[in-house]
Amino acid sequence: MIKAAEHLDHESGNGHGQAPEVHPVRVRILRQDVAGGESYWERYEVPHEPNMNVISVLQKIAALARTRDGRRVAPVAWDCSCLEEVCGSCTMLINGRTRMACSALVDKLLAEDPVEIEIRPMSKFPVVRDLVVDRRRLFRSLERVKAWVPVDDSYDHGPGPRISPEQQQDAYPLAECISCGCCLEACPQFTKIELSRGDAESEADFEARRRQAFDANFVGPHAISQAMLFNAHPTGGMIADERLEALTSKGGIQMCGNAQNCVAVCPKRIPLTRSIARAGRAATVWAIKKLFDR
Amino acid sequence: MSQPKILVVGGGLAGLAATMRLAELGVHVDLLSLVPVKRSHSVCAQGGINSVNTLTRQQGDTEWKHFDDTVYGGDFLQHQPPVKEMADWGPRIVDLMDRLGVPFNRTPEGFRDQRRFGGTLFKRTSFAGATTGQQLLYALDEQVRRREVEGMVAKYEFWDFLAPVLDDDGRCRGAVCQDLVTMEIRAFPADAVVLATGGNGLIYGRSTMSMVCNGSAVSRAYQAGAWYGNGEFIQVHPTAIPGADKLRLMSESARGEGGRVWVPRKPQDSRDPREIPEAERCYFLEERYPKYGNLVPRDIATREIFDICTNEGLSVEKDRLCVYLDLTHIPRETLDRKLGGILEIYEKFQGVDPRTVPMKIFPAVHYSMGGLWVDYERSSTGGMVEGSPRNQQTSIPGLYAIGECDYQYHGANRLGANSLLSCIFSGLFVAPSLVAARGAGAGGVDPARFFEAEVRRQDERHRQLLGRTAGNENPYDLHQQLGNLMTRVATVVRRNEQLVEAYDEVCSMAERWHRCAVSDTGNWTNQNVVFTKALGDMFPVAKLILKGALMRDECRGAHFKPQFAMPGIAATDPIAKREEAEQWCDRFEENTAKWLKSTIAVCGADGEPEISYQDVDTSLIPPRPRLYGLVGGEVIEEVWKERQAGRLDVNDQSSSLAAAVG
Numbered sequence: 001m002i003k004a005a006e007h008l009d010h011e012s013g014n015g016h017g018q019a020p021e022v023h024p025v026r027v028r029i030l031r032q033d034v035a036g037g038e039s040y041w042e043r044y045e046v047p048h049e050p051n052m053n054v055i056s057v058l059q060k061i062a063a064l065a066r067t068r069d070g071r072r073v074a075p076v077a078w079d080c081s082c083l084e085e086v087c088g089s090c091t092m093l094i095n096g097r098t099r100m101a102c103s104a105l106v107d108k109l110l111a112e113d114p115v116e117i118e119i120r121p122m123s124k125f126p127v128v129r130d131l132v133v134d135r136r137r138l139f140r141s142l143e144r145v146k147a148w149v150p151v152d153d154s155y156d157h158g159p160g161p162r163i164s165p166e167q168q169q170d171a172y173p174l175a176e177c178i179s180c181g182c183c184l185e186a187c188p189q190f191t192k193i194e195l196s197r198g199d200a201e202s203e204a205d206f207e208a209r210r211r212q213a214f215d216a217n218f219v220g221p222h223a224i225s226q227a228m229l230f231n232a233h234p235t236g237g238m239i240a241d242e243r244l245e246a247l248t249s250k251g252g253i254q255m256c257g258n259a260q261n262c263v264a265v266c267p268k269r270i271p272l273t274r275s276i277a278r279a280g281r282a283a284t285v286w287a288i289k290k291l292f293d294r
Numbered sequence: 295m296s297q298p299k300i301l302v303v304g305g306g307l308a309g310l311a312a313t314m315r316l317a318e319l320g321v322h323v324d325l326l327s328l329v330p331v332k333r334s335h336s337v338c339a340q341g342g343i344n345s346v347n348t349l350t351r352q353q354g355d356t357e358w359k360h361f362d363d364t365v366y367g368g369d370f371l372q373h374q375p376p377v378k379e380m381a382d383w384g385p386r387i388v389d390l391m392d393r394l395g396v397p398f399n400r401t402p403e404g405f406r407d408q409r410r411f412g413g414t415l416f417k418r419t420s421f422a423g424a425t426t427g428q429q430l431l432y433a434l435d436e437q438v439r440r441r442e443v444e445g446m447v448a449k450y451e452f453w454d455f456l457a458p459v460l461d462d463d464g465r466c467r468g469a470v471c472q473d474l475v476t477m478e479i480r481a482f483p484a485d486a487v488v489l490a491t492g493g494n495g496l497i498y499g500r501s502t503m504s505m506v507c508n509g510s511a512v513s514r515a516y517q518a519g520a521w522y523g524n525g526e527f528i529q530v531h532p533t534a535i536p537g538a539d540k541l542r543l544m545s546e547s548a549r550g551e552g553g554r555v556w557v558p559r560k561p562q563d564s565r566d567p568r569e570i571p572e573a574e575r576c577y578f579l580e581e582r583y584p585k586y587g588n589l590v591p592r593d594i595a596t597r598e599i600f601d602i603c604t605n606e607g608l609s610v611e612k613d614r615l616c617v618y619l620d621l622t623h624i625p626r627e628t629l630d631r632k633l634g635g636i637l638e639i640y641e642k643f644q645g646v647d648p649r650t651v652p653m654k655i656f657p658a659v660h661y662s663m664g665g666l667w668v669d670y671e672r673s674s675t676g677g678m679v680e681g682s683p684r685n686q687q688t689s690i691p692g693l694y695a696i697g698e699c700d701y702q703y704h705g706a707n708r709l710g711a712n713s714l715l716s717c718i719f720s721g722l723f724v725a726p727s728l729v730a731a732r733g734a735g736a737g738g739v740d741p742a743r744f745f746e747a748e749v750r751r752q753d754e755r756h757r758q759l760l761g762r763t764a765g766n767e768n769p770y771d772l773h774q775q776l777g778n779l780m781t782r783v784a785t786v787v788r789r790n791e792q793l794v795e796a797y798d799e800v801c802s803m804a805e806r807w808h809r810c811a812v813s814d815t816g817n818w819t820n821q822n823v824v825f826t827k828a829l830g831d832m833f834p835v836a837k838l839i840l841k842g843a844l845m846r847d848e849c850r851g852a853h854f855k856p857q858f859a860m861p862g863i864a865a866t867d868p869i870a871k872r873e874e875a876e877q878w879c880d881r882f883e884e885n886t887a888k889w890l891k892s893t894i895a896v897c898g899a900d901g902e903p904e905i906s907y908q909d910v911d912t913s914l915i916p917p918r919p920r921l922y923g924l925v926g927g928e929v930i931e932e933v934w935k936e937r938q939a940g941r942l943d944v945n946d947q948s949s950s951l952a953a954a955v956g
Contacts, residue, residue: 051644087337
């Protein structure tokens with residue numbers, strides 16, 4: 001049925017009629033060689049392509065491994081995986097705004113600033129190298145609020161609880177959180193914790209110290225929202241009190257200053273402030289209940 | 295000796311399911327992954343997960359029919375007992391995921407809603423919007439996090455699997471892995487190692503797969519002696535969104551919810567698609583496949599889209615091949631509720647709202663049906679013996695493979711929404727097998743010297759790469775060339791003369807790889823050297839794909855060679871038609887006898903694949919012609935059924951059971 005030897009060649013965009021005159025894309029990247037090291041700017045230039053995103057710019061820079069003035073340098077390090085805004089890996093500060101590099105389209109960025117695109121690593125997490133940051137704290141917050149359904153086991157006990165379409169529609173947006181950390185980057189109450197291991201400190205001791213530091217500080221909007229997601233689930237809600245206990249402990253919801261930056265930068269448009277408001281009310285009720293139960 | 299433990303490599307659906315179940319069984323797990331497990335490629339799965347459900351059951355559906363659809367859709371290339379076991383587990387797996395809190399879409403009464411997917415006539419697919427893989431993965435990630443807090447699981451994220459460690463008896467005693475931040479290389483002793491490392495789309499350059507799907511772990515196991523099965527079977531998904539960095543998936547659920555594929559009858563009709571009247575549109579899948587319509591199995595939909603663009607010249611655009619995938623007739627609210635996630639992807643990356651304008655899509659490499667050969671123990675009822683240490687074990691004792699990286703469940707073509715099922719199933723099912731296998735390697739010599747030797751070998755390889763700064767090859771450019779070549783010759787249409795040439799070309803690329811210059815010589819988060827290493831490991835797999843494709847002179851599922859195609863019936867006269875159908879069936883039987891075999895690739899001492907063939911266990915459902923939409927298919931089916939009926943008198947009960955449902 002198929003005669004011609006053709007390829008599955010998705011040459012992106014080149015067929016869209018006459019291409020407008022395009023200049024090379026200029027990029028300025030804030031680099032850092034090692035954790036705790038000095039940071040410095042480097043400038044690059046790559047050919048423009050239609051429909052290009054920041055990831056393809058970084059790919060071209062990696063292949064080039066040269067700065068704009070032709071100096072050979074080590075390729076820029078960055079995190080990415082799915083390239084369709086669902087894995088949460090590639091969060092960066094692009095033109096000063098926290099966002100996912102995969103869905104940051106070059107033409108739109110150039111409309112913001114036609115001269116140059118600026119890329120920096122997130123500022124609220126320790127830099128590992130260049131644009132790679134250590135986001136373990138983000139996942140630790142999910143442990144703090146017990147963001148899971150406490151099932152007995154994984155054996156067969158029939159279906160889960162009946163859920164109305166309204167409940168599902170309410171829960172689903174919260175469940176779409178990709179743990180990218182945009183909300184944390186934008187939150188004034190979430191501040192950077194960067195520790196380094198002492199000379200005489202064992203790995204385990206350092207890990208314990210880091211965990212202590214994480215747990216004493218703001219848990220973050222993403223975790224508050226996850227707590228509300230699981231508290232609203234019929235089985236998840238069976239340990240609602242434990243989550244509220246976590247949310248009213250040190251670094252809990254009381255730290256939220258209601259800046260509402262989180263909801264503004266969330267790439268998945270998760271109603272984070274709604275979750276925070278719900279959590280606030282639930283925490284108040286729970287605190288009063290706790291008072292009377294004493 | 296330290297306490298017994300299992301090393302799970304890969305934290306997608308399969309790896310997490312195995313980890314969750316193992317921890318529950320009281321076994322300590324080291325879980326190692328290239329990325330934080332929550333970011334694994336399973337998040338990209340969109341459409342849903344298949345199982346028989348209370349509704350379809352009352353419409354006549356059974357686990358057996360799900361099994362039958364899966365092997366028929368897979369062109370009978372998979373061993374049947376594991377597939378039967380998987381279909382039997384389907385309902386309880388979806389129930390389990392429901393209990394874990396997956397926000398499956400609901401009916402007004404609060405039951406799980408289902409939609410139809412390709413290759414079946416039943417609505418078997420449970421879904422959570424259009425991000426079902428993400429939701430299933432998160433549910434398992436949460437359970438594993440819970441076990442991590444309890445101390446049953448230790449995660450090693452941003453680690454790369456470099457090699458299995460084998461003892462003098464050839465048994466796997468652990469693995470050597472590398473920390474991608476500090477670049478430290480060290481051994482992970484384990485009672486068993488499970489690879490759950492997914493597909494290898496990066497061998498094709500751009501595909502629907504994530505950047506971590508480079509297939510390196512599987513390649514390293516293969517180079518250490520593990521057999522590779524059915525490598526030439528690569529699924530090309532019919533509908534993806536073109537992109538410079540990636541070909542983003544547009545889920546089959548778009549068609550499951552009523553999306554229609556069409557092209558203007560007038561080549562490159564320049565009108566706005568919304569202004570082209572119905573009569574001037576060619577809904578080619580619906581016209582050619584009235585029974586399944588837009589939901590024919592993927593290999594067929596892909597070939598048809600390819601064909602209408604390349605041979606009939608009806609691509610929507612002239613310079614860029616694509617067809618319309620149209621959802622605009624479906625109410626906006628329904629689209630948002632059921633397909634929101636994927637429509638947002640299209641909108642974000644293409645800048646066009648697919649709720650009002652038909653999408654432009656084209657096929658893209660999507661899934662590896664092939665993978666590491668794994669064993670199973672057949673039960674007396676035709677399924678698998680639960681807890682047998684043979685289940686999911688590779689040809690290296692103590693080394694297991696689950697999920698997309700095994701070759702077990704999908705044969706020559708995977709049905710949509712079966713991958714999430716096979717990943718979770720193989721993950722859950724392997725756990726008791728691993729517990730049973732635990733004792734097998736214990737005792738005897740201390741494996742320390744094996745670990746030391748392998749760590750030394752990997753250190754040496756790493757150092758050598760770092761020292762290679764003077765070469766004239768750029769690893770990223772070389773990767774692109776490999777991807778372009780593989781996409782050109784080893785996807786939808788395969789031709790022997792091209793495959794022969796491509797094989798030589800890949801051999802020369804593999805040589806050129808030795809001249810790759812590393813532009814980063816540091817020992818801290820050196821992504822450059824890690825990529826170069828992974829690229830080097832793509833060549834052995836690329837070779838086995840090409841050689842397997844070259845040697846397989848037939849058409850089966852995703853493997854299509856026009857030279858060996860079996861066209862439909864040309865005759866119109868009833869007697870001639872009948873005669874032709876008889877000949878067709880003769881030829882089908884001959885082909886089955888010759889080619890219904892698993893391709894097994896073994897890595898030779900020189901790194902070249904040695905290909906052999908193994909019989910497929912088709913004892914439950916006898917292979918029959920795959921006749922979706924074939925011209926004259928009804929006559930062929932008639933002849934075929936008569937032949938089967940003739941055989942029935944002498945055959946055993948299992949085939950009579952099969953004929954009853956066939």
